[in-house]
Amino acid sequence: MDYIINGGRSLNGEISVYGAKNCVLPLLAASVLTDEEVVLHNCPKITDVDNMVRLLQYMGKQIVWQDDTICVCGSLTNTAAPQHLAKLLRGSNLIMGSVLAKYGQINLPLPGGCAIGKRPMDIHLDGMASMGVQIDFADDVLLCRGKPFATTYVLRFPSVGATENLLCAAALAEYETVLCNCATEPEVEALERFLVKMGARIEGIGTPNIKVNGVNKLHGAEFDVIPDRIVTATYISAAVASGGEITVTKCNPSHLRAFLNMLNPRLEITEYQNAIKVKRSRMPVSYGKVITAPYPFFPTDMQSLVLSLAAIADGGDTQICENLFENRLTHIADELALMGADIKVDGNTAYVVGRKLYGADVAAYDLRGGAALVIAGLNAQGITTVKNVENICRGYLNLSDSLRSLGADIVFK
Ligand code: UD1
Secondary structure, eight states, rough: OOOEEOOOEEEEEEEEOOOOOOHHHHHHHHHGSSSSSSEEESOOOOHHHHHHHHHHHTTEEEEEEEEEEEESSOSSSOOBBOOOHHHHHHHGGGHHHHHHHHHHHEEEEOOOOSSOOOOOHHHHHHHHHHHHHEEETTTTTTEEEEEEOOOOEEEEOOOHHHHHHHHHHHHHHSSEEEEEEEEEEEHHHHHHHHHTTTEEEEEEETSSSHHHHHSSSSOEEEEEEOOOOHHHHHHHHHHHHEEEEEEEEEEGGGHHHHHHHHHGGGOOOOOOOOOEEEEEOOOOSSEEEEOOOOOSOOGGHHHHHHHHHHTTSSSOEEEOOOOOOTTTTHHHHHHHHTOOOTTETTEEEEEOOOOOOOEEEEEOOOOOHHHHHHHHHHHHEEEEEEOHHHHHHHOOSSHHHHHHHHTTEEEEE
16 A cells, blocks of 8 residues: 655644554553453554554453443453564563463464564563563564562663563563663553552552562553654644644643753644644754754654754754664665655764755654654645555554645545
8 A cells, every 4th residue: 555645735733643552552461461441541553552452352362342442341362472463563572471370381472563663572582581481482483481479670771662562571570670770662651540440559650660569460441542653743743844824722731841841942832731822934054963862852752853854954964873673774765866865874973954845755664753754744835645654553543644634635445
């Protein structure tokens, strides 16, 4: 499937944001910690969430998905995750902590996900090993045995997924687990709040150092998935690329502080409690130096968007340094070059000189890079065809319909 974009239309109007993929996936994984009913609202019907639901159903969970609410209940009948589903998304590895905590064993095929470079799991495994879990590896499958017990563990890097797995593992572990150098992304904090709603005892929510006092049993809970900050940034980027004035509603501006700080001196941005208004009359000249790092610094998931914005900026230089995923720069830089972009990649840094781009046939190699190509296409002169749209659908709900509702000329074929 392709997106076909005729660039040059300005965007105007209002658009609301749905729940974050990176929040729903760990919450679904955590639902394994109880047999009681878990009810999640504001869930986007996107491929990655759909595949996570199918994975848990295959393992025995009863799941009903109605509108944007997912209800999960029952126990697992099988602790071996199916290879054909686990391979479809990186987030499949998030079930490790909760399945081990509840059942004391899991066979977990190495996860799939975007082609954005090596994505090791050493921190997940090292953390589980420090909780007494025995881990073997055979035929691309991790064989993990043993109920995690309380420990003190310092993550060598604040990995989002490893923090989420260790939190779930600790929730049912007897005594106090201390986790240091944890990720503090809003989605991690949401998981912590959700676990507390399930009856977990957690101190230090939203901070890098967390104490979890394990309980014997967790119960059902109801939770609103937090708004997707990357989708919010995508809509804002679309307005910057196209010009015009849009208001993004049902979002949380405080979750986009680094992104908004980058844009703020260059555009008219008004923040409300749950909305952001962006007005772009003149195209910014450049975006200075952007360096990705764990939250609260500039997110790697918004880096591709800035690369596109820098490529179409009004003649100035932008430097973008990607510190998390090594292949994230090269794929999209190569595709933007097909549209005439002036980008030089040296190691993990892209040196970009803004200029007018023209439409071309390009391919989405990963989720965020694919969305960024759409952003570039909105500004480019002529027709841009973005191929491999399946990669974008893993994380965006009807992106073309959303942009069309604001005035973009984009179709999905
Ligand atoms: C999550 C997000 C993803 C985002 C990323 C970083 C989900 C479902 N996905 O992915 O959208 O881009 O956070 O914000 O929430 N690392 C190791 N060893 C490990 C684990 C990670 O070296 O055991 C490295 C990774 O290769 C990467 C960095 O740590 O360089 C960050 O990865 P991590 O925070 O774990 O990302 P994910 O949880 O996979």
